Amino acid sequence: MTSQPDLAPITRQLRAMYGSRLLIVAVHHIPVFSELINGPLSVAELSQRLNLQERPAHVLFPALCAMNLLTYDQTGKLYITELGRYVSQRHTPNLSGYIELEKDDVGAVEMAVRLRNDGPLETPNGISFVKEGDAPSPMDDPDESRRFTLGLAGRARHLSPLVAASMTRRDGHLLDVAGGTGFYTYEWLLNNPTSTATLFDRPAVLTVAQELLDEFSRSGRPGAESVRERVTFLPGDMLTDDLTNTDLLLAASLFHDWPTDTCQALTNRFAAALRPGGELWVHDAFLNDALDGPLAVTDYSAQLFWGTKGRCYSRVEHRSWFKQAGLQPTDEAIPTQLDYGLIWAKKL
Numbered sequence: 001m002t003s004q005p006d007l008a009p010i011t012r013q014l015r016a017m018y019g020s021r022l023l024i025v026a027v028h029h030i031p032v033f034s035e036l037i038n039g040p041l042s043v044a045e046l047s048q049r050l051n052l053q054e055r056p057a058h059v060l061f062p063a064l065c066a067m068n069l070l071t072y073d074q075t076g077k078l079y080i081t082e083l084g085r086y087v088s089q090r091h092t093p094n095l096s097g098y099i100e101l102e103k104d105d106v107g108a109v110e111m112a113v114r115l116r117n118d119g120p121l122e123t124p125n126g127i128s129f130v131k132e133g134d135a136p137s138p139m140d141d142p143d144e145s146r147r148f149t150l151g152l153a154g155r156a157r158h159l160s161p162l163v164a165a166s167m168t169r170r171d172g173h174l175l176d177v178a179g180g181t182g183f184y185t186y187e188w189l190l191n192n193p194t195s196t197a198t199l200f201d202r203p204a205v206l207t208v209a210q211e212l213l214d215e216f217s218r219s220g221r222p223g224a225e226s227v228r229e230r231v232t233f234l235p236g237d238m239l240t241d242d243l244t245n246t247d248l249l250l251a252a253s254l255f256h257d258w259p260t261d262t263c264q265a266l267t268n269r270f271a272a273a274l275r276p277g278g279e280l281w282v283h284d285a286f287l288n289d290a291l292d293g294p295l296a297v298t299d300y301s302a303q304l305f306w307g308t309k310g311r312c313y314s315r316v317e318h319r320s321w322f323k324q325a326g327l328q329p330t331d332e333a334i335p336t337q338l339d340y341g342l343i344w345a346k347k348l
């Protein structure tokens with residue numbers, strides 16, 4: 001087990017920028033506080049008045065709750081908190097004019113565009129970390145996929161020993177879907193010396209993963225050399241291609257790149273790939289089940305909203321996909337680091 005520090009303060013600072021944009025937008029571009037000034041509204045009512053679709057609403061409203069500007073009443077309606085009144089023009093004094101000084105910030109203006117449009121207006125080069133259908137994908141471009149994959153390598157190197165230590169130890173097969181660098185697979189195989197694994201991702205990503213496995217195998221760590229012989233690299237499209245039958249399936253930083261209907265479809269595919277007694281493990285950053293924070297995750301959700309087709313989801317949202325796919329969710333919630341954690345479900 002690593003004794004390295006939790007790097008969450010760094011990623012929190014990095015992502016705070018996205019939360020700031022949401023604050024400016026909610027006060028000056030998409031009038032959340034003006035709509036709520038006359039009383040509580042349900043998420044559906046408020047979304048409809050603001051012309052926001054499900055994904056942007058589930059990014060913006062939880063973030064404003066995490067900032068303690070909005071909260072839910074007992075019937076689940078959103079209302080303005082005592083603190084939130086101070087960003088409304090109807091309250092004296094208020095900070096609305098002060099926030100207005102940032103209104104034309106390019107990031108805030110573009111965030112308003114993306115919230116209204118449920119994503120950027122144009123994506124000629126595809127969307128970060130996403131390969132879907134025939135649309136162009138940076139994950140299929142050799143230079144871009146290398147840049148994206150190596151961009152995640154430091155986080156994966158840091159978190160993968162913690163993830164491997166928390167996952168089930170067993171003799172069997174691990175399928176690491178959308179496995180990226182492969183570090184989660186390599187670390188799990190190091191802890192499970194008689195097991196095998198498949199790393200599934202786009203072909204250009206697997207080229208990088210193979211290089212990282214070479215480096216891992218030569219690290220001199222006890223058992224690292226044998227890991228190479230126990231990994232199969234399987235290029236493909238997880239949305240459409242057959243997935244290897246497996247005992248454990250890992251979805252690390254996977255669901256948060258996709259909209260809810262795709263998450264359900266993927267969970268169904270993952271459940272079908274599991275053998276009886278198999279386990280689906282999800283490593284991600286989870287919203288509170290009440291969709292009101294935590295701030296580190298609502299900021300992350302805004303970052304993912306900005307760049308991918310997804311957002312952060314709560315454990316309850318994940319567990320509903322598991323149940324619909326016929327899996328039995330466990331109620332374990334295992335923290336790792338960087339505001340991430342593990343949850344898992346069984347196939348009976």
Ligand SMILES: C[S@@+](CC[C@H](N)C(=O)[O-])C[C@H]1O[C@@H](n2cnc3c(N)ncnc32)[C@H](O)[C@@H]1O
Pocket residue numbers: 129130131132139152156177178179180181200201202205236237238239251252253254257
């Ligand atoms: C955010 S990265 C996560 C990588 C790794 N699991 C981790 O935690 O570091 C998402 C991965 O999904 C892969 N991906 C996206 N669409 C895919 C598809 N249709 N089929 C297979 N992999 C896909 C990307 O290539 C990328 O490696």
